[in-house]
Amino acid sequence: MFRAILRILTDLKPVLRPPGAVKESEFLKRCIRCRRCVEVCPFRSIKVIKSRIDKQTGTPVIVPREVPCYLCMKCPPECPTGALKPIREKQEVRMGIARLNNETCLPYQGILCRACYERCPFYREAIILRDEIYPEVVEDKCVGCGICENVCPNEEPSIVVIGRRTDGR
């Protein structure tokens, strides 16, 4: 199950890196695949790409549907090579960005649901409710922790976090 998810996720670029990751091309150069971020995460959020042999082998990823990032900020200072840069405030994290699928999201289908809205660590900032019903992602505030994707009650999550690649932080 876990390996299947990893495989799907690794084929679906770009992957979600731990918080503080420098931009992807830089990240692959700096990360020595030592798993220290994995071994310092108290939530066991960080997994490792192991299903293939290429530049991404052994690099850390977060699979929000398994365990999202709870933004404890323990991993960035642990990185010995600067692939993860220390971050002071969790608002500054830019791991990824949540994308909402209006076609499957329950409120848009007429079923009341506030799972992502209520669990978002930036309550009423990163996910807002339009007309008190329809959830919407505020791109400037979303850090990409993946908690929304984790709690989405749909079997295929209607809100999915995609790794940010343009912005380093």
Next chain:
Amino acid sequence: MDAELKSNLINILIRKRRWFQWASLSFLALIPVLYLNKIYLIRGNYFSLGIWKAEFMDPVFVLQNLLINFGLTTAMIMGILIPALIAFFTGKTFCSFVCPYNLVAELLAKLIGKKEKTTKTVSFMKAKYYWLIFGGWLVLTAIAAFPLIYFFSMPGQISVFLGDLILFKAAGLESLIILGVLLIDLLILRRAWCRLICPVGAMLQRFHAPFGLRVKFEETSCLCDFDNSPCQKSCPLYLDPKQKNLYPFCYNCGECTTICARYGQALSMKFNLKKPALKN
């Protein structure tokens, strides 16, 4: 007196070498187990290790980072200190006392070797070739422009294999490299990986001081048949400890000095702190 005490201590440590090796392997398995029990005191493996606030890092990965990213981090500078210092005084003792790959290879070689009973040593190459191969690794890494040595650092790969097995209950494809290297190394190259090819060992050997711990041979004390001696047979790297150009190949495991203690005691492990008095 003092020198005698020191050499006794060295001999005791050498005889307990297997103990160190097994301890090192258990240590690697302990790290993920501690993590699962929510103890975050020790993180990492033989690529990079954090024990509380202390940092350790494989020197070849520091060099690799310098080549790819043209810079160093403070963790790297702190991390390289202790490994470099140990290598400066004792050479590649990481390989012989700590490296889990060497433990596996040595044990397997013993299993296979019993059938053959080969005593032939590998004819010496020039030290030049050793450094050329190391240079080759560095050139390859620079061309690949990502940490390529990750795949070929056997101590790291084995620690990662153990760690991921315990944490994720999954083994990656890259762990097959360990098996591949092991097979080629044992069956075809006769331990050339540790003796000649491994970039981790080569980097450590770079730090080895001329006056650091080395195997010394006193020809006058040697009692054995020169071409078929017990020391030769005991060497896990198929070296002949009686030859002059033992370094940079030898990893100071001291097996030859242990076996020689039963014969003429011609071989010993010594720091060469005194200035050479040979020049007249």
